[in-house]
Amino acid sequence: MAxxxxxxxxxxxxxxxxxxxxxxxxxxxxxxxxxSALLLGWMLRRMNAPRGLFSLDLDPAMxxxxxxxxxxxxxxxxxxxxxxxxxxxxxxxxxxxxxxxxPALIILDSSHEYQSTLVELDLWYGALAPxxxxxLHDVSRFAAEFDVTREGGVRRAFAEWRKAHPDVETxxxxxxxxxxxxxxxxxxxxxxxxxxxxxxxxxx
Ligand SMILES: C[S@@+](CC[C@H](N)C(=O)[O-])C[C@H]1O[C@@H](n2cnc3c(N)ncnc32)[C@H](O)[C@@H]1O
Numbered sequence: 069m070a071x072x073x074x075x076x077x078x079x080x081x082x083x084x085x086x087x088x089x090x091x092x093x094x095x096x097x098x099x100x101x102x103x104s105a106l107l108l109g110w111m112l113r114r115m116n117a118p119r120g121l122f123s124l125d126l127d128p129a130m131x132x133x134x135x136x137x138x139x140x141x142x143x144x145x146x147x148x149x150x151x152x153x154x155x156x157x158x159x160x161x162x163x164x165x166x167x168x169x170x171p172a173l174i175i176l177d178s179s180h181e182y183q184s185t186l187v188e189l190d191l192w193y194g195a196l197a198p199x200x201x202x203x204l205h206d207v208s209r210f211a212a213e214f215d216v217t218r219e220g221g222v223r224r225a226f227a228e229w230r231k232a233h234p235d236v237e238t239x240x241x242x243x244x245x246x247x248x249x250x251x252x253x254x255x256x257x258x259x260x261x262x263x264x265x266x267x268x269x270x271x272x
Contacts, residue, residue, distance in 0.1 A: 077257035078177070078205050079107050085201075086173065092117035093167040093197070097154040097188060098178035099125035102134025109143035117146070122163040122171070124150040125178075154178050154188050160195035170197035176222075177205040180214035185225035189264075193236075199268040208245040208260030226262045237265040 085091070086108065092115065099105050105123045112120035125131050131151040138147050148166050152159045154176075164170055174192050178184070185204075196202055206214055206222045215221030223243070230238045242253060242260035255261070 074205070074257050074259045075103050077255065078175075078203075078261065079104050081255070081261065082108070082173075082175070082203065083111065086111050087115065090115055090117070091173050092120045093169055093172045094121045095163045095167075095171040095174045095192070095195075096121065096123035097174065097176045097192065099123040099134050099149055100130055102130075102137040102149070104175070104177075105134055105147055105149065106137055106141055106143070109138060109141065109147040112146040113143060119146070119148070119166055119168060121147045122150060122166045123147060124152040124154060124159055124163075126151065126153045155184060155191070157191060160191060163195065170195060170200070172197045172200045174200070174202045175205070176202060180206055180211065180221050181217050182215055182219035182221055182224045183217065185222050186229065189225060189229045193264060193266065196266045198266055198270070200266050202264040202266070204262040204264070206259045207240050207262035208242050208258055210245050210247055211259040222262070223260075229264075237267065239263045239265075 094108060108121050128151055131149050135149045138144060174196055176188055193202060204222055204226055207226045212221035212223040240262045241255045242258055245258035245260055248258045
């Protein structure tokens with residue numbers, strides 16, 4: 069299955085959410101070649117929301133490529149591509165500085181490794197604005213295969229994080245999917261998505 073298809077479904081899911089609610093402070097963990105960064109950048113430009121996306125990746129070649137696309141698309145005022153690790157606590161401060169406030173939407177789509185995802189969840193849930201949403205890509209049984217450490221991937225990390233935070237509102241779509249050859253599920257991506265909604269109330 070082409071990697072791009074799973075990104076098309078993810079960004080389609082996010083499109084209405086971002087534009088319908090004018091979400092103007094977004095973080096993406098894992099930029100890769102810049103596909104979603106470009107599409108989110110176009111949404112931000114359409115909404116006239118400069119400095120709206122802070123997208124990081126630890127791979128210098130990926131950062132360089134996506135920066136070139138962002139410049140070519142005229143989106144430099146809207147998107148920052150940062151060569152940083154999502155596991156570095158300093159990255160949350162860098163994101164906040166660029167965006168001018170706490171991110172309202174965080175998209176987690178990076179290593180797919182169980183241990184790293186657990187660290188990311190703790191770190192970035194803390195950085196999320198009250199009322200904000202953290203979206204995890206690849207929470208399904210199928211996508212657990214993407215974990216090169218073979219420790220259960222995003223699926224296991226999300227399950228354990230949910231269990232440890234029973235008061236936090238969470239949801240998953242296609243979490244049980246085991247294959248891309250499903251008989252037309254409602255949400256087409258068998259990689260699944262997980263949602264974590266941070267309460268507006270302090271302490272939750
Ligand atoms: C699946 S791709 C991201 C695709 C992108 N979200 C999109 O929709 O266009 C995953 C990327 O995460 C990056 N990555 C992996 N671990 C990371 C980490 N700890 N910090 C930052 N980037 C990481 C990889 O270098 C890779 O480019």
